[in-house]
Amino acid sequence: MIHCGSRTRPVLTGAKHTGRQLVLFRQGAGRTVAEALRRAAGIRLAVSSDLDGATSRTDLALGEGLLFERVGAALIHGDPDQARALVRRADPRALIIEPERYVRASGAVQPLSDAALPLRDTAFETWGLKATRALSSRYSGRGIRVAILDTGFDLGHPDFAGRGIASRSFVAELPVDDVNGHGTFCAGVACGPEQPRDAPRYGIASAAELHVARVLDDEASGTDGNVLAGIDWAVGHNCAVISISLGSPVYLGDGYPEVYEHVAARALAAGSLLIAPAGNESQRPDSIAPVEHPANCPSVVAVGAVGPSLEVAPFSNGGLNPNGGEVSLVAPGIAIVSAAPRPDLYQTGSGTSMATPFVAGVAALLAEARPAARGAALRKLLLETFRGLAAPVRDVGVGLVQAPQ
Amino acid sequence: MTYGIRRPRSQRPDASLSRVKVAIAVTDDACAHIDEVAAACRRLGLEHTSTLAGVGVLLGSVELADLPKLRTLPRVAAVEIKRQTRICALAVRRAAQDRAAALVASR
Numbered sequence: 325m326i327h328c329g330s331r332t333r334p335v336l337t338g339a340k341h342t343g344r345q346l347v348l349f350r351q352g353a354g355r356t357v358a359e360a361l362r363r364a365a366g367i368r369l370a371v372s373s374d375l376d377g378a379t380s381r382t383d384l385a386l387g388e389g390l391l392f393e394r395v396g397a398a399l400i401h402g403d404p405d406q407a408r409a410l411v412r413r414a415d416p417r418a419l420i421i422e423p424e425r426y427v428r429a430s431g432a433v434q435p436l437s438d439a440a441l442p443l444r445d446t447a448f449e450t451w452g453l454k455a456t457r458a459l460s461s462r463y464s465g466r467g468i469r470v471a472i473l474d475t476g477f478d479l480g481h482p483d484f485a486g487r488g489i490a491s492r493s494f495v496a497e498l499p500v501d502d503v504n505g506h507g508t509f510c511a512g513v514a515c516g517p518e519q520p521r522d523a524p525r526y527g528i529a530s531a532a533e534l535h536v537a538r539v540l541d542d543e544a545s546g547t548d549g550n551v552l553a554g555i556d557w558a559v560g561h562n563c564a565v566i567s568i569s570l571g572s573p574v575y576l577g578d579g580y581p582e583v584y585e586h587v588a589a590r591a592l593a594a595g596s597l598l599i600a601p602a603g604n605e606s607q608r609p610d611s612i613a614p615v616e617h618p619a620n621c622p623s624v625v626a627v628g629a630v631g632p633s634l635e636v637a638p639f640s641n642g643g644l645n646p647n648g649g650e651v652s653l654v655a656p657g658i659a660i661v662s663a664a665p666r667p668d669l670y671q672t673g674s675g676t677s678m679a680t681p682f683v684a685g686v687a688a689l690l691a692e693a694r695p696a697a698r699g700a701a702l703r704k705l706l707l708e709t710f711r712g713l714a715a716p717v718r719d720v721g722v723g724l725v726q727a728p729q
Numbered sequence: 730m731t732y733g734i735r736r737p738r739s740q741r742p743d744a745s746l747s748r749v750k751v752a753i754a755v756t757d758d759a760c761a762h763i764d765e766v767a768a769a770c771r772r773l774g775l776e777h778t779s780t781l782a783g784v785g786v787l788l789g790s791v792e793l794a795d796l797p798k799l800r801t802l803p804r805v806a807a808v809e810i811k812r813q814t815r816i817c818a819l820a821v822r823r824a825a826q827d828r829a830a831a832l833v834a835s836r
Contacts, residue, residue, distance in 0.1 A: 447836040475816070506816045523829035540816065548752055548811040549779075549788045556781035570814045576732060582807035586754035587784040594783070601817035612732050617812070639819060644732055661829060670829040675818035 344389075345407040347398045347421050354398065358391050360414035361400075367410070369398055442632035445661060450526045451632050452513070452656030456682055458528045458689075461727040465529025465688035470515055471558035471596075472681070473551060473568040474507030476500045476538040478665035481508065483520045484534070490561060493538035494553045495546065502665050503542045509673055510569045511536060512663030514681035514688070523670050526662045528685025528727065529692075535563050540570060548584075551618075555587055559596045564691045564698055566591065567684035568600050569677035571616040578614070580621045580648040588623035595698035597706070599684050601676030602628040602651050603641040612719075614644040615651060622648035625687075625703060628720060629657025629679040636719045640676055643718045651721040653710055655682035683725050693728045750811040751775070751796070753787040759804035760785040766804050773798045 349357050358369040369389040389400040400407050408421045443451035449459050477500060479489060491500040502508045515534045516527015537554035540546040551568065558566045588598045598618075605613030619626035628651040629637035637657050643650035657679035664671035683706070690705050691697060697705050710723035753775070755766045763780055767787050771777050774795040779788045788811075791799060799808045 445832055447832050447834075504816075506818055509818075520829075522833055524832050540814070544816040544818075546814055547750065548809075548814060549750060551814060552752055552781055552784065552786050552788070553779065556783045556786070560783045569818070570816050572812050572814045581809055583752045583754040583786060583809045586806055587781075587786060590757075590760075590784045604817050604819055614732075616817075617814075642732075673818050675816075677817040680817075 357415040450661045458727045463689040463692045465532030468688040468691045469563040470532045471535040471563040471566045472511045473537045473539045473554040475504040475540045476502035476507045477536040478508045489534045491536040494550045509662045510681040514685040529688035532688045565687045569680045584618040585621040592699040599625045601680045604639040608638040612642040615649045620649040625652045627680045628654040629676045630654045631658035653721040655679035750790045754807045755785045756806045
């Protein structure tokens with residue numbers, strides 16, 4: 325029976341389906357089919373674009389049906405067989421008719437009580453590890469190769485003694501040794517040890533196999549060519565995760581760089597996931613800058629930053645440009661403690677650069693937890709493992725990255 | 730609240746240069762024959778410096794005037810002028826070891 329005019333709201337009983345039918349029409353055929361349904365069965369479909377954005381769950385539950393004209397789809401109340409027969413009569417060329425499913429965020433996590441905020445560094449872990457639940461994870465990234473493309477690395481840092489580290493410099497006449505400190509910082513957050521010599525734990529994937537490609541000079545600047553060469557090297561070394569805490573600003577309305585997108589897509593196909601910072605050009609609340617290059621490529625995970633109260637960092641860029649220019653998710657990026665080149669050993673820093681290796685480290689844990697998940701599958705898993713935040717998707721994407729438990 | 734950054738007229742990419750560094754992505758089906766694409770690009774003026782075979786990219790430099798010709802070559806998917814990149818960090822404070830040591834000492 326088709327429930328024309330039904331006011332019954334679907335009840336959440338653990339059932340997989342809502343009792344409504346999801347119909348995919350040919351592009352542009354939506355209004356015609358809606359009119360045919362009205363004539364054939366008296367079903368009146370509301371049109372989503374006519375509702376002035378009021379397509380809340382309540383709206384969807386109470387109507388006879390709803391037409392999403394721009395995407396060529398509709399929701400119709402009723403029994404699947406009868407709905408299918410009616411839709412086929414109205415539009416023999418309708419593409420798909422299937423029951424609407426309940427959906428939920430996977431990777432459900434324990435909510436953090438407001439009383440715990442702001443998070444603070446303790447004797448045992450930095451606030452970033454607490455926020456991402458890295459310390460309680462049973463995974464350590466063992467067997468997973470993580471590449472850090474940056475200003476190099478202090479290969480003699482005592483916290484990394486005994487770790488087999490593959491390294492190569494792509495900057496002419498400069499060794500891998502990190503003078504700037506940014507690369508050592510990022511490697512520390514992604515792959516720092518379980519027990520640092522003289523600091524709280526600051527690294528996530530403590531048993532991952534670290535690969536370091538130097539692509540930036542001592543002033544932390546470089547060219548696309550060096551970065552692309554570093555990606556090529558990391559993909560060739562079967563790195564499941566490639567963290568590149570660098571970028572260059574883009575402008576409102578800019579598209580993504582095509583060469584990078586080709587490279588990122590090929591890296592995904594080869595089993596390597598690229599993760600890059602959203603950028604620090606915003607000055608919230610006054611202005612928000614768009615996600616920068618190369619994080620604005622559709623095949624690259626774009627990372628924004630939050631502070632210890634899980635608030636959006638004032639500098640963190642937002643998802644203003646479509647088609648890849650969105651923020652994928654966020655990670656800790658204010659007052660982060662990590663490794664520094666000798667003799668300092670430790671340093672604090674802020675930026676989406678600092679947030680990016682948190683996501684890289686968690687991606688390594690996920691790769692260990694799900695050995696078959698590489699490339700696009702790992703990216704999907706990463707974006708399903710989050711804690712929702714009370715902030716716009718524009719600023720935080722799916723939410724705060726979370727380590728698998 | 731404002732969104733985005735206004736592009737200054739003076740910041741059009743490499744407008745003052747006649748020869749520019751470029752990255753060239755070949756099409757997926759050409760990755761196995763990237764040397765042939767490189768040869769074709771060299772014939773059109775590319776000074777070819779390196780091949781990233783794993784990701785299907787050629788690096789080099791070219792006269793600005795030759796860029797449109799490169800873009801029309803068969804099996805060339807995209808040609809872009811290389812840009813400067815830099816880290817995305819704000820203040821980094823070294824010598825945080827005192828604070829780190831103090832935290833550890835509080836165990």
